[in-house]
Amino acid sequence: MKKIFLATISFLALTACNVSGVDQDDIAEGTGNDSIKANSSKQGDEEAEDLNELLTDTINGQPNDMVYQSKDGLRVEWKKKTDNPKIGPRDVALVNYHARVAGGEEYDNNDEIGFPVPLKGGIGMMIEGWEKGIQQMAKGDEGRIMIPNALAYGEDGYLTIVPPNADIIVDIEIMDVIEPIALDEGVKVYKWKEVPGGKVAEKNQTITFDYFAYHTGEGAHMYDNSFKNQTPFSFKFENDNVMDGLHIGMQVVKQGENAFIEIPSKLAYGKKGLVDLVPSNRDVVYDVRVISIND
Numbered sequence: 001m002k003k004i005f006l007a008t009i010s011f012l013a014l015t016a017c018n019v020s021g022v023d024q025d026d027i028a029e030g031t032g033n034d035s036i037k038a039n040s041s042k043q044g045d046e047e048a049e050d051l052n053e054l055l056t057d058t059i060n061g062q063p064n065d066m067v068y069q070s071k072d073g074l075r076v077e078w079k080k081k082t083d084n085p086k087i088g089p090r091d092v093a094l095v096n097y098h099a100r101v102a103g104g105e106e107y108d109n110n111d112e113i114g115f116p117v118p119l120k121g122g123i124g125m126m127i128e129g130w131e132k133g134i135q136q137m138a139k140g141d142e143g144r145i146m147i148p149n150a151l152a153y154g155e156d157g158y159l160t161i162v163p164p165n166a167d168i169i170v171d172i173e174i175m176d177v178i179e180p181i182a183l184d185e186g187v188k189v190y191k192w193k194e195v196p197g198g199k200v201a202e203k204n205q206t207i208t209f210d211y212f213a214y215h216t217g218e219g220a221h222m223y224d225n226s227f228k229n230q231t232p233f234s235f236k237f238e239n240d241n242v243m244d245g246l247h248i249g250m251q252v253v254k255q256g257e258n259a260f261i262e263i264p265s266k267l268a269y270g271k272k273g274l275v276d277l278v279p280s281n282r283d284v285v286y287d288v289r290v291i292s293i294n295d
Helices: 004-011 126-135 242-251
Strands: 040-042 067-069 075-080 092-101 105-110 117-120 142-147 168-177 188-193 206-215 220-227 233-236 256-261 284-294
Touching: 117 126, 117 188, 117 256, 117 284, 126 142, 126 168, 242 256, 242 284
Parallel strands: none
Antiparallel strands: 067 075, 075 142, 092 105, 092 117, 092 168, 142 168, 188 256, 206 220, 206 233, 206 284, 256 284
């Protein structure tokens, strides 16, 4: 897989995106078995020497607040836990991570790309267990999310990376939660790469950018991207036939910046939707990285 795609949406085996048309060279092959060890032996916030060893659910008969365990098998264990607000269902978090199949070797991390990866909730960008787990955490937290196969890739697995019926363990650090820029008519921009003093588009200038496009709601997922044809998209700012919400969002995204632009349905495809890609009355989200702004 091209590094630009890794940098865009993190590791695909932790996401739920359809990536048809995107080059998948360089994907690391996963190994290991498919079970999360169920024995608990450590207390408090000590890091287990055995990577498969769990923290205890209680300490001296009291619930251990460094552990979250849901009825569906999802488990979060903290190495460091802050008092910051939990990540919201539509927030954008910047994370560092190391991922492995339970009982197996590490198969992916974001070390090579050199910066935290952005993850946004509510758009089908993540598998169910990843999204549920991250919403139990907050900015500054460190720990691991233990995802049962039913909330990961189930019987199908993922390519040669995640075996069928495999549980996933992700060691994670929440580096930041992005504060959105609220614009006209409900448009929100979450900048996850900023360029201080960068160039801002003016009317009739051509903005060229790469993107991933998602719709929200039931069945949320990525429905389009510029990488499938390996050609960035261009349009004239405030004077072209693209959705109104994209014009509003792009007024604050500078050349060289990356951002999620959240667009209400009325400024996107509205009641009509978009053929078989976007259902009626769905908000859409563009994950953009602006390449150039030119006359």
